[in-house]
Amino acid sequence: MKIERLEEPIKIDPHKIVRLTEMGNITEIMYSETRSRGGYITKLDNDHYVDNRTGEVLEFSHIENRSQDLANVAKSLKRLRDLLNANITDVTHCRWLTFTYAENMTDPQKLRYDNENCIKRLRKIFGDFEYITAAEPQGRGAWHLHSVFIFKEKAPYLPNEVVAQCWKKGFVTVKRLDDVDNVGAYLTAYLGDMELSEALESNCPINHIKGIKEVEYTDDNGIKQTKKYIKGARLYMYPPKFNIYRKSKGIIEPTVSLVSYEEAKEKASSAKLTFSKTVALEDEENDFKNTLQYEYYNSIRK
Structure with missing residues (x-):
């Protein structure tokens, strides 16, 4: 898998669906040009899985460290x-x-x-x-x-x-x-x-x-x-x-939703854009391409 950080952000259609994560003072907007409709693999046990694209039964490659x-x-x-x-x-x-x-x-x-x-x-x-x-x-x-x-x-x-x-x-x-x-x-x-x-x-x-x-x-x-x-x-x-x-039990989870880019930008409008990155992914062997864009907003950053 080739991963490349792009210098220029891509222009996102206001009606495209993005993932909006709201977490206290920080809001994240993540856009994916290619949306996944299902998994590529089905796990059989701790050692084996089925590749849903080919039907092959394959072995997991177990890791030795993080x-x-x-x-x-x-x-x-x-x-x-x-x-x-x-x-x-x-x-x-x-x-x-x-x-x-x-x-x-x-x-x-x-x-x-x-x-x-x-x-x-x-x-x-x-x-x-x-x-x-x-x-x-x-x-x-x-x-x-x-x-x-x-x-x-x-x-x-x-x-x-x-x-x-x-x-x-x-x-x-x-x-x-x-x-x-x-x-x-x-x-x-x-x-x-x-x-x-x-x-x-x-x-x-x-x-x-x-x-x-x-x-x-x-x-x-x-x-x-x-x-x-x-x-x-x-x-x-x-x-x-x-x-x-x-x-602890009282710790709350971030709020995650799928909304239009226009709606996500509206929700983040009172916060300052503090960081963004655009990443291109390419896997020639499996004929797969995608571009991801992340935007981070901070409501208390001046």
């Missing part, structure tokens, strides 16, 4: 990004927490168990709140947890030492999300990219690198520094079929 399953990884991170945006419309109601193990803890089942127990302890102290928690694998094999706590009112003060006592497994940091107007994009950036030094120390395979980016930050002395990150390198660390994120 970096070989980029489509599913992208879908998981997009769902997480959309969930965050759908549920966080006022950052003063939220806190961003990172939970770190003191030991080199590598058991995904224990990770889930420890997280659930910590949430129970924290709710006894700070009252009820909703949460979205994502797991981040480290180069040394251990796990981190990143959580967003969402309160009905302004978020209370969460002292690091109190949260650490509830965690009981190591260290915690608690941060505000001031001046972040696209929380989903901001927070999911932690989960795919890996700092260059960490990737080199962990001997992480880098054949799936998408590039290196530099991120500016302010150190403990107030001095601006830069770090280099390898895009997508951390995806290699996720086990196959691992649930990247978990959420």
Whole structure:
């Protein structure tokens, strides 16, 4: 499959059907020139499927790690990004927490168990709140947890030492999300990219690198520094079929609908267009072509 990013957007007929995703302050419009009317395959079991175009029974190619399953990884991170945006419309109601193990803890089942127990302890102290928690694998094999706590009112003060006592497994940091107007994009950036030094120390395979980016930050002395990150390198660390994120029962889903492009633009008219991309897909072997266009609108961006 050949994938090409186009420099110029395509002109969309106002009456064409698009997918409209409404998620808090963010609205996404996605247009596909070719609309799917059904699946190409029918799954028979975990190992076999039928190609509906030819009738052949074929075997699935099982993956060894997440970096070989980029489509599913992208879908998981997009769902997480959309969930965050759908549920966080006022950052003063939220806190961003990172939970770190003191030991080199590598058991995904224990990770889930420890997280659930910590949430129970924290709710006894700070009252009820909703949460979205994502797991981040480290180069040394251990796990981190990143959580967003969402309160009905302004978020209370969460002292690091109190949260650490509830965690009981190591260290915690608690941060505000001031001046972040696209929380989903901001927070999911932690989960795919890996700092260059960490990737080199962990001997992480880098054949799936998408590039290196530099991120500016302010150190403990107030001095601006830069770090280099390898895009997508951390995806290699996720086990196959691992649930990247978990959420509480009160977390709402984005609203997704199929409407005309004209109607979608009307719904997004009060928001600012902040990003767009147009992608051409071509599979010569299967005589398949399509063009996708994405538009993102932010209602609080000035």
